[in-house]
Amino acid sequence: MTALAKASPLSIADYLAGEEVSDVKHEYIGGTVHAMAGATNRHNVIATDALVLLAVQLRGKPCQPFNGDTKVRIEFPDHTRFYYPDAMVVCHPNPATDHFQDQPVVVIEVLSESTRRADLGEKRDAYLTVSSLKVLLLVEPDGASVTAYRRRSEGGFAVEHYDGLEAAVPLPEIEASLPLAELYARAEIEG
Template sequence: MSALPTPGLVSVQDYLDGELAAAEKHEYLGGVVHAMAGGTRRHNAVSSNAVIALGARLRGKPCRAFASDAKVRVQSPTQIRFYYPDATVVCNDAEDGSLYEDEPVVLIEVLSPSTRRIDDGEKRDAYLSIPSLRVFLRVEPDRPLVIVDRRVVPGFGFALESYEGENAVIPLPEIGTELPLRDLYEA
């Protein structure tokens, strides 16, 4: 016997098809679709700086940095979610036509007052459940402060780290580079 669709919920395929034609981005949480709010100029500058800095450092290496248009799929036993992190690093050979990433190694969210609770709670929990994820960075947009969740040993959780000040540098041996906060916060 096959399961009947739940009324009012959007299928994964309908969501993915809709995103291809949508004027704005939406996140998907187990059949419920949420429109994303736009970010401030400062938020966008910091997230762009992250992609530019990581992209330049990863040139010629097996990993690639992607901007906030790259969706990440999070699969749990009870539901599928799609989020748009501010920056994503992947180290696999997925097809260029793929609509989402399944195996991110590094994820970055630039915090804002309207999304902080979700970024620090729901998204953090979802991201940390991704088996391939090694590092999750939560970036304050208005001051040089980054909170890092780093996988200690696969399957055994994450350690919390904090980097503060323009001279701080986040080591990222998981992808063979580092990320100076000065580059993140460049005006």
């Protein structure tokens, strides 16, 4: 019996070069790449509205939002990961020629059924290791509900829940907020 050869890990340089010309986005985890599934229209409407709400509130301020085409690089002692959050806010951006950011302050992930397990596990845990991160927002696509992981001054993260169209996620870390009525205004959700 012949043993199958193990594929060599893809270098970071090769991954980044490939993403520049690829029609499909890929996340990178320690040398392996994973194609990203397409999102629903509702998912994209919510992600776009989050970005627009933040862009309007951050105009003229030092922090700036980035859309889902910009990766976050997360460095672990033994490997590197690149994820594409749906939106993020960065106060100390990488050079304009980079295709990723290293220091997000706010990360927004709109959940989806196909990626829920990874979003609530591996990705959430990885984002929470980023030293610059102040708030991670996990946004439900089918109802007005957002879970926030907010960095505490004494260390670690507090979990906060915002439910219903009358709620708003405060983001004093960047002098902004996300009213759920506006975040979900065009998402065609019930209640």
